[in-house]
Amino acid sequence: MKDEKGILFILSGPSGVGKGTVRKALFDQDPALAYSISVTTRHPREGEEDGVDYFFKTKEEVKKMIEHNELIEYAEYVGNYYGTPKTYVEETLAQGRDVFLEIEVQGALQVKENFPEGVFIFLFPPSLEELKNRIINRGTEDQSIVRNRLYEAKKEIEMMDAYDYVVVNDDINSAVRRIESIVESEHCKRERIASQYKKALGSVDL
Amino acid sequence: MKDEKGILFILSGPSGVGKGTVRKALFDQDPALAYSISVTTRHPREGEEDGVDYFFKTKEEVKKMIEHNELIEYAEYVGNYYGTPKTYVEETLAQGRDVFLEIEVQGALQVKENFPEGVFIFLFPPSLEELKNRIINRGTEDQSIVRNRLYEAKKEIEMMDAYDYVVVNDDINSAVRRIESIVESEHCKRERIASQYKKALGSVDL
Numbered sequence: 001m002k003d004e005k006g007i008l009f010i011l012s013g014p015s016g017v018g019k020g021t022v023r024k025a026l027f028d029q030d031p032a033l034a035y036s037i038s039v040t041t042r043h044p045r046e047g048e049e050d051g052v053d054y055f056f057k058t059k060e061e062v063k064k065m066i067e068h069n070e071l072i073e074y075a076e077y078v079g080n081y082y083g084t085p086k087t088y089v090e091e092t093l094a095q096g097r098d099v100f101l102e103i104e105v106q107g108a109l110q111v112k113e114n115f116p117e118g119v120f121i122f123l124f125p126p127s128l129e130e131l132k133n134r135i136i137n138r139g140t141e142d143q144s145i146v147r148n149r150l151y152e153a154k155k156e157i158e159m160m161d162a163y164d165y166v167v168v169n170d171d172i173n174s175a176v177r178r179i180e181s182i183v184e185s186e187h188c189k190r191e192r193i194a195s196q197y198k199k200a201l202g203s204v205d206l
Numbered sequence: 207m208k209d210e211k212g213i214l215f216i217l218s219g220p221s222g223v224g225k226g227t228v229r230k231a232l233f234d235q236d237p238a239l240a241y242s243i244s245v246t247t248r249h250p251r252e253g254e255e256d257g258v259d260y261f262f263k264t265k266e267e268v269k270k271m272i273e274h275n276e277l278i279e280y281a282e283y284v285g286n287y288y289g290t291p292k293t294y295v296e297e298t299l300a301q302g303r304d305v306f307l308e309i310e311v312q313g314a315l316q317v318k319e320n321f322p323e324g325v326f327i328f329l330f331p332p333s334l335e336e337l338k339n340r341i342i343n344r345g346t347e348d349q350s351i352v353r354n355r356l357y358e359a360k361k362e363i364e365m366m367d368a369y370d371y372v373v374v375n376d377d378i379n380s381a382v383r384r385i386e387s388i389v390e391s392e393h394c395k396r397e398r399i400a401s402q403y404k405k406a407l408g409s410v411d412l
Binding site for chain 1: 327328330363364366367369370371372373383384386387388390391392394395396399400403404406
């Protein structure tokens with residue numbers, strides 16, 4: 001129905017679970033989804049583009065956005081800031097389009113405070129041993145950062161209870177299919193749409 | 207995960223909305239779903255088979271099942287009994303298989319009392335005018351039954367609030383796809399599966 005607001009979906013999960021890869025595959029399949037690009041102060045990884053994967057900013061720039069209340073969530077994670085610009089999210093939802101955030105767990109919990117009606121999806125590793133290997137083998141960071149990430153990953157998994165759905169990333173296509181099912185089924189949720197259907201009842205003589 | 211119980215899905219909606227057609231198309235697509243066959247005292251319609259579409263019973267037989275508490279729901283609807291045998295549902299769920307009920311609205315509300323953890327899907331007509339035409343043009347009943355059905359349909363739509371999802375039957379394939387999405391996404395619901403994932407955390411040294 002056309003006067004339905006868009007739904008805010010939040011894809012999150014522990015470091016190393018493959019959030020970025022799943023999000024990219026999802027958007028390749030479904031270009032109608034609006035992806036909210038985060039700001040970050042971390043350095044671009046190989047292949048990452050400014051304005052596509054992230055807006056790469058200085059710490060001073062991000063601190064200014066926080067002061068001006070321009071982020072719906074932000075987090076300092078392994079020494080860097082990550083945040084989600086507010087205006088884009090609100091305007092896109094008002095237009096009736098779904099918005100998709102791919103963010104770290106700390107940030108997701110802040111979004112939940114500001115947008116409790118959002119749909120929170122926790123991406124889970126196929127096995128915890130494999131998550132451990134992925135974090136260790138990322139290779140771009142030194143040992144203390146790896147150790148820190150493993151600890152953060154465990155803490156993040158323990159925060160699963162704040163989420164609506166858990167999707168296992170055992171296979172990218174399966175994970176994407178499950179997320180697409182969640183998007184479709186959320187649009188069928190009775191509490192989102194029942195009032196519109198009931199309105200129609202008044203206009204027909206049954 | 208293998209120790210997960212099956213989920214009970216209830217497809218319901220107003221008379222004439224096309225529940226039977228959608229249910230058949232769904233089962234053609236997904237033979238793994240277990241369909242619970244209802245008992246009824248109404249006469250078979252053209253093409254309906256005993257033991258496939260319904261178990262056709264006498265009123266005396268159904269009354270005896272009710273007395274012995276062998277039905278998880280039953281309803282008298284336009285002069286006939288409809289009911290769902292209990293044992294089959296419970297045993298199939300315990301085996302980890304999903305069970306799918308296609309029943310009238312009165313019955314669905316009774317199932318909700320006995321199985322509040324069930325997933326309740328309300329099939330909605332593409333328009334109320336079309337529902338009216340479908341009921342009028344069913345042709346097998348006399349005018350007073352048609353009038354009664356229209357009145358029941360309106361009352362049934364007003365009961366939508368007891369349901370979890372509303373699926374519009376604008377097109378059979380779309381309706382089936384939406385229901386399949388609901389089935390898949392319900393299996394990703396955090397409250398159903400988080401405890402199993404968290405158990406895994408204890409067994410790995412992160």
